Amino acid sequence: MSKTYLITGASEGIGLEVARLAVASGGAVLMVARDAVRLQAAADTLTGPIRPRIAAVDLADAAALESFIAGLDAKGELPDVLVNNAGHGASGAFVAADWAKLDAMLRLNMNALARLSHWAARGMKARGSGSIVNLSAAVATRPTPYFAAYAASKAFVTNLSIALHSELKAHGVAVSAIHPPAVRTGFGAADKADLKSTLVHKLFPTVGPVTVARAVLLAAERGRRSVVVGPVAGIVMGTAPILPRGFDLAFMTLLFKGNRAAG
Numbered sequence: 001m002s003k004t005y006l007i008t009g010a011s012e013g014i015g016l017e018v019a020r021l022a023v024a025s026g027g028a029v030l031m032v033a034r035d036a037v038r039l040q041a042a043a044d045t046l047t048g049p050i051r052p053r054i055a056a057v058d059l060a061d062a063a064a065l066e067s068f069i070a071g072l073d074a075k076g077e078l079p080d081v082l083v084n085n086a087g088h089g090a091s092g093a094f095v096a097a098d099w100a101k102l103d104a105m106l107r108l109n110m111n112a113l114a115r116l117s118h119w120a121a122r123g124m125k126a127r128g129s130g131s132i133v134n135l136s137a138a139v140a141t142r143p144t145p146y147f148a149a150y151a152a153s154k155a156f157v158t159n160l161s162i163a164l165h166s167e168l169k170a171h172g173v174a175v176s177a178i179h180p181p182a183v184r185t186g187f188g189a190a191d192k193a194d195l196k197s198t199l200v201h202k203l204f205p206t207v208g209p210v211t212v213a214r215a216v217l218l219a220a221e222r223g224r225r226s227v228v229v230g231p232v233a234g235i236v237m238g239t240a241p242i243l244p245r246g247f248d249l250a251f252m253t254l255l256f257k258g259n260r261a262a263g
């Protein structure tokens, strides 16, 4: 039996690679992102026995998200696997950031992910099966100056996912948090997280989006609670509890401040 997938942020980067693997494995995939044209073009590159479908939704818009969910409910569509992948980044001084952009990021990274998790988990619990995979980040365990709101939003994702895993596993529902290091996607571009001038971008080894996509699907298959992708993410997350906080904050500042003014 082919599995059904709902994958957010599926028009590029990690989400597109998750969709590519899911479609190739025979899955029936619903891909979500805002830009319908780019999303359809991305869907057209995927090959498998079942054509993927697309839905253009701005998940940071609460009303649009509710209407998307209502549409799925009306059709009785509940996926076997929900991948909450869509996410934005915002680097730079917190006070220098445009509030509308930060607000949209927080609504996407936290509210939309929590809303979709709540909707799917309810249905999956009633059905007795399902997987929810949430994209967090290796910085989720580190307060990160100059990437502060993003890292804090990923702390929310990790803590929510791990707690839900505990609440739901006895009901046949697995919730997984995925922790990639820096990934070679368009995420760090100037009009997105804007990481290009940072030392973390210049010095740290990255992983490819396919590596993360494989980890996502393996987590769903095995019902893993938390997945750390690769050795760099392992070091970032493993050292977080043992480093003196002052040293850690100075180190993270060095990595993420870049050549920007303090703001």
Ligand SMILES: NC(=O)c1ccc[n+]([C@@H]2O[C@H](COP(=O)([O-])OP(=O)(O)OC[C@H]3O[C@@H](n4cnc5c(N)ncnc54)[C@H](OP(=O)(O)O)[C@@H]3O)[C@@H](O)[C@H]2O)c1
Residues within 6 Å of the ligand: 008, 009, 010, 011, 012, 013, 014, 015, 032, 033, 034, 035, 036, 038, 057, 058, 059, 060, 061, 085, 086, 087, 088, 089, 108, 135, 136, 137, 138, 179, 180, 181, 182, 183, 184, 185, 186, 187, 188, 192
């Ligand atoms: N890349 C990294 O270094 C890295 C590291 C750790 C964790 N992560 C996490 O991994 C996830 C995917 O990252 P990525 O690098 O693949 O990102 P990406 O290449 O920038 O792709 C983001 C995807 O999300 C969609 N999206 C953005 N805003 C949206 C909205 N409001 N509503 C619906 N869809 C939206 C985009 O399409 P539209 O613009 O058309 O909406 C696109 O499909 C994110 O949660 C990110 O935080 C990334």
